[in-house]
Amino acid sequence: MTADALRNVIVGALTRIAPEIDPASIHSGVSFRDELDLDSMDFLNFVLALHDKLGVEIPEADYPRLYTLDGAIAYLSAKTAGR
Amino acid sequence: MPSLGADMEAGTLVQWLKQPGDQVKRGDIIAIVDTQKGAIEIEVFEDGVIEKILVEPDTKVPVGTVLAEIRGAETAVPGPKGPGLQIPAPATRMRVSPVAKKLAADLGVDLQTVRGTGPEGAITREDVERAARESTAGPKGPARQPPATQPTGARSDMRAAIAAAMARSKREIPHYYLSTTIDMSAALTWLRAENEKRSIADRLLAIALLVKAVALALREVPELNGHWVDGAFRKGAGIHVGCAIALRGGGLVAPAIHDADQQPVGALMRGISDLVARARAGSLRSSELADPTITVTNLGEQGVDAAFGIIYPPQVALVGFGRIAERPWVVAGQLQSCPLVTATLAADHRASDGHRGGLLLAAIDRLLQTPERL
Numbered sequence: 001m002t003a004d005a006l007r008n009v010i011v012g013a014l015t016r017i018a019p020e021i022d023p024a025s026i027h028s029g030v031s032f033r034d035e036l037d038l039d040s041m042d043f044l045n046f047v048l049a050l051h052d053k054l055g056v057e058i059p060e061a062d063y064p065r066l067y068t069l070d071g072a073i074a075y076l077s078a079k080t081a082g083r
Numbered sequence: 084m085p086s087l088g089a090d091m092e093a094g095t096l097v098q099w100l101k102q103p104g105d106q107v108k109r110g111d112i113i114a115i116v117d118t119q120k121g122a123i124e125i126e127v128f129e130d131g132v133i134e135k136i137l138v139e140p141d142t143k144v145p146v147g148t149v150l151a152e153i154r155g156a157e158t159a160v161p162g163p164k165g166p167g168l169q170i171p172a173p174a175t176r177m178r179v180s181p182v183a184k185k186l187a188a189d190l191g192v193d194l195q196t197v198r199g200t201g202p203e204g205a206i207t208r209e210d211v212e213r214a215a216r217e218s219t220a221g222p223k224g225p226a227r228q229p230p231a232t233q234p235t236g237a238r239s240d241m242r243a244a245i246a247a248a249m250a251r252s253k254r255e256i257p258h259y260y261l262s263t264t265i266d267m268s269a270a271l272t273w274l275r276a277e278n279e280k281r282s283i284a285d286r287l288l289a290i291a292l293l294v295k296a297v298a299l300a301l302r303e304v305p306e307l308n309g310h311w312v313d314g315a316f317r318k319g320a321g322i323h324v325g326c327a328i329a330l331r332g333g334g335l336v337a338p339a340i341h342d343a344d345q346q347p348v349g350a351l352m353r354g355i356s357d358l359v360a361r362a363r364a365g366s367l368r369s370s371e372l373a374d375p376t377i378t379v380t381n382l383g384e385q386g387v388d389a390a391f392g393i394i395y396p397p398q399v400a401l402v403g404f405g406r407i408a409e410r411p412w413v414v415a416g417q418l419q420s421c422p423l424v425t426a427t428l429a430a431d432h433r434a435s436d437g438h439r440g441g442l443l444l445a446a447i448d449r450l451l452q453t454p455e456r457l
Contacts, residue, residue, distance in 0.1 A: 018331060019183070040288050040384060045356070060279070
């Protein structure tokens with residue numbers, strides 16, 4: 001998947017959890033856990049949404065790699081490579 | 084109009100989901116009521132047939148007002164076939180973000196007229212703004228004027244309700260406070276191993292273990308589980324743990340996980356997750372708001388070390404958890420780095436004494452040391 005397609009999946013998952021956020025306000029290098037005030041429950045739902053949408057397994061140990069938009073795109077690119 | 088907590092004085096009937104002549108049984112959702120805590124699904128207390136609806140939609144009535152008459156099951160006879168027996172189309176509740184809801188109230192926009200463009204048709208802030216522009220600029224329909232005075236939006240109603248409940252609590256309840264530090268090594272080790280085995284959808288968070296430990300500990304100290312009513316303690320009918328949930332945009336609710344002591348942690352986790360989602364979407368059920376026998380608050384996510392709560396009347400206790408953090412700790416004479424959490428208890432001194440409160444915290448600590456048995 002392209003980075004743009006992944007970005008759309010990620011932003012879609014985030015706005016589902018926090019409907020009030022403005023997608024344009026998600027800064028690529030900043031932890032959206034902090035920026036969007038996501039708690040661990042929100043974050044678990046975010047990971048679940050990515051799993052459902054992309055069919056990738058995401059072990060708990062990898063969660064920190066999904067804390068920023070850039071990090072999440074890089075991680076999911078590697079996971080979905082070759083499709 | 085049922086009381087959905089000590090802070091509720093009135094509610095607005097939004098919609099009937101049942102009509103006169105409909106059979107209902109205990110637990111059925113018969114109506115939606117708007118309160119300071121969002122739209123609440125009202126469950127019926129008994130089996131029977133709806134005889135008569137006494138409060139029309141869009142009417143605000145005080146707590147205690149009879150909303151409808153229900154004929155008991157024993158005396159119920161099948162009503163004549165007629166319009167009364169028609170079952171209304173399933174109600175589809177609007178998905179509205181809290182920010183959009185508040186903005187709509189501020190701008191005087193009727194949410195029924197707004198087309199949602201968010202996920203699953205959710206109404207977003209942008210949708211409300213667009214609707215507000217269209218209703219004032221568009222040729223169709225009467226221009227919607229913002230109300231001349233809008234002293235309270237839904238959010239400020241909730242603020243006022245919290246203010247009333249907390250002020251009453253501090254005025255009436257002689258609180259005592261205790262705290263203890265709990266080593267979470269065993270619990271977190273178990274949790275990590277367990278989550279490696281579980282699919283993403285079934286993974287657990289520490290809060291599920293904490294809530295379960297509190298629920299089981301309450302079996303040992305039942306005088307902290309229940310309500311203080313008319314000058315006396317009434318033991319809770321079950322252990323219904325209210326989970327304090329912060330709402331996006333401010334405010335909080337603490338709906339119940341029913342019979343938390345009887346649920347395996349996996350089910351408990353799903354229950355908490357569902358409760359959080361519905362609290363934020365504004366679709367809780369009346370029993371969830373009316374039934375809690377104790378409240379658990381977890382402010383660790385914000386980096387808070389310890390949370391000393393204010394009891395939600397008529398409950399008699401509140402357990403608070405802070406952040407789980409690596410700290411120095413002495414184990415068998417050795418200084419080690421361990422994940423620790425501070426558990427606190429705020430309890431009503433009319434209903435219990437510090438000694439019993441201490442036993443509750445000790446039991447929570449003990450139970451968390453054998454997480455596989457929770």
